[in-house]
Amino acid sequence: MKIMGVILQIGFLHVFLFLGIALKHFIPLPIPSSMIGLFLLFVALCCHVIKLEWVEQGAKWLMAELLLFFIPSAVGIVNYQQIFSMQGLGIIFLILISTMIVMGVTALTAEKVSARKKGEGH
Amino acid sequence: MIIAVFTIVTYLIYLLSKKIYKKVTIAAFHPLLLAPILLIVLITITHVSANQYLQGSKLLSHMLAPATVAFAVPIYKNLAIIKKYLGTIAVSITIGTLVAMVSTFLLSKLIHLSDDFIVSILPRSITTPIAMEVSKEIGGLPALTTVFVIITGIAGGIVGPKVLKWLSIKTPIAKGLALGMGAHGVGTSKALEYGKQESVFSSLAMIFAALITLVWGTLLTTFI
Structure with a gap:
């Protein structure tokens, strides 16, 4: 049901x-x-x-x-043979690095901003 | 008929992959990596072409659209939290989307990607249907963008938890926003493993990232 x-x-x-x-x-x-x-x-x-x-x-x-x-x-990625070439490796590397930077910066920003907000509240 | 077969087979392999991942919890066995590999092996053995498979599994990829609509529900249910943390969310995601586009652009230049690859890879950190739309608007190839979005999801699902650990991120808001910002829906499903609050912030990050990237995309097309 x-x-x-x-x-x-x-x-x-x-x-x-x-x-x-x-x-x-x-x-x-x-x-x-x-x-x-x-x-x-x-x-x-x-x-x-x-x-x-x-x-x-x-x-x-x-x-x-x-x-x-x-x-x-x-x-569907198998349709993009380029991904499996040297350039593909570069792209995967790029995405890995960039994703790590993005997550790190976002997390640190969120912690800083929310901590400051808390500080103001008290 | 074919749609039913491909849908059911994909669903079963997805369930199997989730089960295996739960047992071993090794990043390389992430369902978004394991399930496609198993399926690729399966269609190769059974002589089904990738395009036939894509046609047959359309129902599943179509579900991304109503799933996007569904995100109205957590937004509605968590309106009080959103109001309380609107500032933090807006600032973090504005910075997150900027860092995503700038770092992607600079790294693309570093590895000498061609221009059509660069515009296709720029919207990679946001959820597929919206990334495809942004890609179209800025002159990229939507299908190629989907590939980059998927790789981003897999990458984020694997390295995301490690990054959060290395930086010793403690608060649910920071964990959730980072996962949703960095790895869209895949990050959000990871956030669900952390807890309810994390998953709420992750869905919010995903939606905000999509909206803000749309704004950047519009600005980019207007001024370039």
């Missing part, structure tokens, strides 16, 4: 995705339809147009299994 509920709710989330796709035609900015859908769902929840229970389980499942949805694209 729980599975049916999750499937139904994922269907309901698609309503917001389709609204996002429709609305995208009228927005001259490069915002993806899924992001517009996210915004619409958020507004609908805030204005109590829909109840949290109507989407909560479906959303939880989609977010918990996020890795699954990346797997086909990861398999």
Whole structure:
């Protein structure tokens, strides 16, 4: 029964995705339809147009299994032979280094800023 | 029919990979690395071409779109936390996105990447559907961007926890923001292993990173 509920709710989330796709035609900015859908769902929840229970389980499942949805694209990497060349090694190296820098800087910034905020509060 | 087969096979291999990873917890066995490798081996043995597989597993990659919509739920549920930490989140992610683009650009120059590769790799630290959109806007190749986004996710899932350990990051907000900023959805699923707070901050980081990168992307296309 729980599975049916999750499937139904994922269907309901698609309503917001389709609204996002429709609305995208009228927005001259490069915002993806899924992001517009996210915004619409958020507004609908805030204005109590829909109840949290109507989407909560479906959303939880989609977010918990996020890795699954990346797997086909990861398999698709075999289509890019360049990745397996010397330049590919360079790119992987680049991404590793840059990701480490990004995470390090973001974490340190967050700790500094939130510590300062706490200090001001007291 | 084919879609059903590929979807089920992918799902089973995904479950298997998760199980193996839980047992061994070695970075090289991360599900986003192990599952695709197993699948590549499987389709090679069964003489299925990569494009046939991609067609057949479309339903799964499509789910990234409703999954993005679904992130409205944690935002809504954690509105109080967002209001409380808005400053920290905004500052950290603005700096994070800048560091991501600048470091990627400089390192790309260092290894002499061609221009179309550079514009395709710039939005790599944000979640796929949005990265593809940004890539399109700044003149990159969306399919290539997807590849870089995936590699970023795998890299972040593996080195992320190590970076946090080396820098002895303690607070859930810093851990969550770093994982979501550095490795989008993959980082967020990693954050879930740390705890609830971390995963909330990670989802928020992901959404903010996407939005702020869109702004950078728009500025970049307007002024260049």
